[in-house]
Amino acid sequence: MADLSTRYMGISLRNPLIIGSSGLSDSVEKIKNLEKNGAGAIVLRSIFEEEIVKEYEEIFQAMDSFQSNLEYLDYYDYKIKEKNIEQYLTLIRNAKKEVNIPIFASINCLSAQEWTFFARKLQEAGADGIELNIFSHPADTSRSSDEIEKEYFEIIEKVLSEVNIPVALKVGYHFSNLENILQKFSKTGIQGLILFNRYFNPDFDIDHLRVIPSYILSSPSELYLSLRWVEIMSDRIDCSIAASTGIHNGEAVVKQLLAGADAVQIVSTVYKNGVSCLETMLKYLEKWMQKHNYHSIEQFKGKMCQSKSDNPALYERVQFLRYFKEYKH
Ligand SMILES: Cc1cc2nc3c(=O)[nH]c(=O)nc-3n(C[C@H](O)[C@H](O)[C@H](O)COP(=O)(O)O)c2cc1C
Numbered sequence: 001m002a003d004l005s006t007r008y009m010g011i012s013l014r015n016p017l018i019i020g021s022s023g024l025s026d027s028v029e030k031i032k033n034l035e036k037n038g039a040g041a042i043v044l045r046s047i048f049e050e051e052i053v054k055e056y057e058e059i060f061q062a063m064d065s066f067q068s069n070l071e072y073l074d075y076y077d078y079k080i081k082e083k084n085i086e087q088y089l090t091l092i093r094n095a096k097k098e099v100n101i102p103i104f105a106s107i108n109c110l111s112a113q114e115w116t117f118f119a120r121k122l123q124e125a126g127a128d129g130i131e132l133n134i135f136s137h138p139a140d141t142s143r144s145s146d147e148i149e150k151e152y153f154e155i156i157e158k159v160l161s162e163v164n165i166p167v168a169l170k171v172g173y174h175f176s177n178l179e180n181i182l183q184k185f186s187k188t189g190i191q192g193l194i195l196f197n198r199y200f201n202p203d204f205d206i207d208h209l210r211v212i213p214s215y216i217l218s219s220p221s222e223l224y225l226s227l228r229w230v231e232i233m234s235d236r237i238d239c240s241i242a243a244s245t246g247i248h249n250g251e252a253v254v255k256q257l258l259a260g261a262d263a264v265q266i267v268s269t270v271y272k273n274g275v276s277c278l279e280t281m282l283k284y285l286e287k288w289m290q291k292h293n294y295h296s297i298e299q300f301k302g303k304m305c306q307s308k309s310d311n312p313a314l315y316e317r318v319q320f321l322r323y324f325k326e327y328k329h
Helices: 028-036 047-064 070-098 116-125 144-163 178-188 220-233 248-257 270-274 275-292 321-326
Strands: 006-008 011-013 015-017 043-050 103-109 127-133 168-173 191-196 204-205 210-213 238-244 263-266
Touching: 011 248, 015 275, 028 070, 043 070, 047 103, 047 116, 070 116, 103 116, 116 127, 116 144, 127 144, 127 191, 144 168, 144 178, 168 178, 168 238, 168 248, 178 191, 191 220, 220 238, 220 248, 220 263, 248 263, 263 270, 270 275, 270 321, 275 321
Parallel strands: 015 043, 015 263, 043 103, 103 127, 127 168, 168 191, 191 238, 238 263
Antiparallel strands: 006 011, 204 210
16 A cells, blocks of 8 residues: 655645645534545634734724723733634644644734734644745835845744744745745745645626626646646755645646645635545545555655756746647637
């Protein structure tokens, strides 16, 4: 039998299938069911920094008449944060009692302020690691890319100073020199990079002239952006990689491992096909390994990364004249 175990963020996983951050794991029952069906690890839904800050501002507005009593306000500030985080911490504590697979907490953060003490609380609750989902929308004309990037490093530094469990960074691809910045992130002391987050995109309802969400779930054709960057980066960075977005079947898992990912994160396929897709994907991986005579993931991980390719330029080519010209309809 093939050994499907892998190491991710310095932690042993029984297999490389991680349930990505989402509502798929918002109760202990769901977490137990994901473990039973084969998940290698689980990332909980994110706690949003903005959620907390918004409530905080609202209560301050509502309490205008108490503005002079700062102690009282401090008490509310503390209580509000406690209420939001307590549910999250309880989920981690209870999940850790019930399952053996690693449970990662996730924080959606915009700044290095306010919330960084949460990181320590997540560690105390028993989280095996923390995923930082940082996104600063790169459409603010008043800020330079340097300023935006500096914030990422500030957040990472602050969180790393709070905890000693492994921390990973989940990012998008909106950087002007992606390779350079990913390399720099990997040298900060984080243990993992998740390539890539998938963001909400607005669509239009053209009859009612309203903004509506576009596709919430990914499609299998979205695999390739992540695949390209995993294969380019996998032996150029100093931390683990979890591939994410568009991984819907066993074949996509094999491709990402060949590109050099240590693990993959899946969300949309589980929403679409139910938890039984985990077993189907794991069976595919095992069969493929048997067919190619691999006994462990280590034997083939990264075999198709860019630096091992006979034609490394292929991995960087984006405007493929020959393919465009030969395309027939
Ligand atoms: C319903 C839903 C909820 C999600 N919630 C979160 C979240 O709380 N935090 C986060 O970092 N990503 C969240 N994501 C993004 C996923 O973790 C993942 O990065 C994205 O869906 C791409 O993976 P996929 O192609 O396997 O779906 C969510 C995705 C979906 C579909």
